[in-house]
Amino acid sequence: MRISIRMKNSIKKQFPILNQKINGKPITYLDSAATTQKPQCVIDCIDEYYTQYNSNIHRSSHILSSRATEKWEEAHNIVANFLNAKSHEEVIFTRNCTEGINLFVNTYAKENLGKEDIVVLSEMEHHSNIVPWLMLQKEIGFNIKYIPVTDNYQLDLKWLKSLIDRERNKIKIVSVIHISNVLGTINDVKEITKLAHGVGATVLIDAAQSVARLPIDVQDLDCDALVFSGHKIYGPTGSGCIYIKKEILKKLPPYMGGGEMIREVSKESFTLNNLPWRFEAGTPDIAGGIALARAITWFSETVKNMGGFDVLINHEKELVERFISQFEGIEWFKLFGSTERVGAITFNLEGFSFAGCKESTEDSNIQGKDILEFISSQGICIRDGFHCAQPLHDKFKIGPTMRVSLGIYTEQVDIDRVVQIIKQGVLRTI
Ligand SMILES: Cc1ncc(COP(=O)(O)O)c(C=O)c1O
Incomplete structure (x- = not known):
């Protein structure tokens, strides 16, 4: 059609x-792979926030704050539905895809990787899915293996299978790009996830380029985590998301400390807020997150109408x-x-x-x-x-x-x- x-x-x-x-x-x-343009409704949404209900969230009890909080929470629900996450608790708003990957690397990976372990990336990764791993590797000393790109510009899944056969117990994390921002290749991330889960590895998917061209269903993919940037799906810069399965998320240590992520603080200690807020320390880009949800609603409706x-x-x-x-x-x-x-x-x-x-x-x-x-x-x-x-x-x-x-x-x-x-x-x- x-x-x-x-x-x-x-x-x-x-x-x-x-x-x-x-x-x-x-x-x-x-140049939409670098950033997409924004439809008028997203621009209006940002304008409405600042002209009608700019206020901090989850803090004050006045009418503006209640409205901003309501919209912020609704935005998490919209993104959760869009990704088919089980709940908004699995959806953490970030500034971009890069921040999402760094969050995953510095919480889940840092807690779970040892010196002898292997992290599998691919040769077609964006720097955002290479550099954070190299930084953590300096601290911990694990191995990084790259799934080769074949002469046909596909990921070599035969190579991955043979690595998995050889090194079953050592492979702890597989983190791969869904659609290459250079080659335009669509990777079979569902199959990669299945292979990785076969040896108990955890899977992170970089959906920066796929989120605005393929249906993303995190339950169907069965990935453990997935990241994207709002600005590549017709939303504002400074917005983005990491989805992480709740079973994993609830065991993770906090990423950044400060307001919003805590329930109580004393001079000696603190207790953590509920999910997902415990991973959203400090005042977030409130207008950005609300407008991201507007962009996603617009995008979903437009794709449906097409x-x-x-x-x-x-x-x-x-x-x-x-x-x-x-x-x-x-x-x-x-x-x-x-x-x-x-x-x-x-x-x-x-x-x-x-x-x-x-x-x-x-x-x-x-x-x-x-x-x-x-x-x-x-x-x-x-x-x-x-x-x-x-x-x-x-x-x-x-x-x-x-x-x-x-x-x-x-x-x-x-x-x-x-x-x-x-x-x-x-x-x-x-
Ligand atoms: C595949 C892929 N991953 C990650 C990123 C990083 O996105 P951001 O700079 O919004 O964090 C990009 C940006 O071009 C990308 O294309």
């Missing part, structure tokens, strides 16, 4: 930023194909990854290098910079760099790369424009 043109137009119209011009040219936003997640993902696949097919037979266009992908299309323009490229000469760097400046001057927003996935680029000896990434508002016209401008950019530079 295709998304009707009328439907697509009405989606884009809800995003005020996308209806402006840059240098007299319509804006073409193709005809469901299958329609959304098929539409993305068609846009990916439309982009790649227009470079067919062009030698200087080098796709990074498979043609079977969603969300992100990463590529190189052979002969050009971009800032940050390790082996670039000054001359080629200037060429790359020229093209990027030209593309940007045409109102086109795409990204270049390592996309916070340097080990993946290193493995394939590629990079930095350029990335075009899609959102629910991306239309065929956006794809055709960026293709035309990239071609023009190359032709005017060589």
Whole structure:
């Protein structure tokens, strides 16, 4: 089923930023993997909070505080329903995906890992799911093994199975990305979870790129924890969430100490608040959390009106194909990854290098910079760099790369424009 043109137009119209011009040219936003734009209803929600009921939560008993508290708690329920968590107690609001991973690493992992244990990550992880582990490794000394990425840009699950067979007792945590922000590969995280649970390991899923394109059902996946950022699902920056199964969460030590996470404090000790508040120390981004729930409600309704997640993902696949097919037979266009992908299309323009490229000469760097400046001057927003996935680029000896990434508002016209401008950019530079 295709998304009707009328439907697509009405989606884009809800995003005020996308209806402006840059240098007299319509804006073409193709950097949604970095952050998505916000629909008017999310912007209004933030405005309403500050103009109508700005107040601290769970503290005062006045009318504004009661309203803010009610909305904050309701937001946790909305996110819990969206993820199909068993209860709002399993949903902790964070500033972003990165904070969620750090929370998990510094509570669950710190409590449960020993020197001889193994943590399994993958070669396509975002730095957010590598660096916190490396930091903890310095303290504890466990081993980190990376599931290899095959030549077909898939995770090598045969390798994982054989690691599990060899090292059954040592594997304690498996933490993997659901959809790669570089390769656009969808990983079979349900299967990975099953394999990990077979040896009693705990599973964390990085859903930063999947939360706004696949249905996420934490009970069906059976993952133990899952993280995402609000700003990648049409919500505000500074909002995000970590889901953790209640059986695990209730045994975890607190992450940060301060107000909100305690019930009582004396000079000598303290007692913990209920879940999930005991993991939300200090005054949170109240407007951000409430607006995240608004974004999720908007996103769910929009996907439903489109005809469901299958329609959304098929539409993305068609846009990916439309982009790649227009470079067919062009030698200087080098796709990074498979043609079977969603969300992100990463590529190189052979002969050009971009800032940050390790082996670039000054001359080629200037060429790359020229093209990027030209593309940007045409109102086109795409990204270049390592996309916070340097080990993946290193493995394939590629990079930095350029990335075009899609959102629910991306239309065929956006794809055709960026293709035309990239071609023009190359032709005017060589
Ligand atoms: C797959 C993936 N994981 C984690 C992150 C980190 O997200 P944030 O910077 O919002 O914490 C990103 C951001 O691009 C991502 O794409």
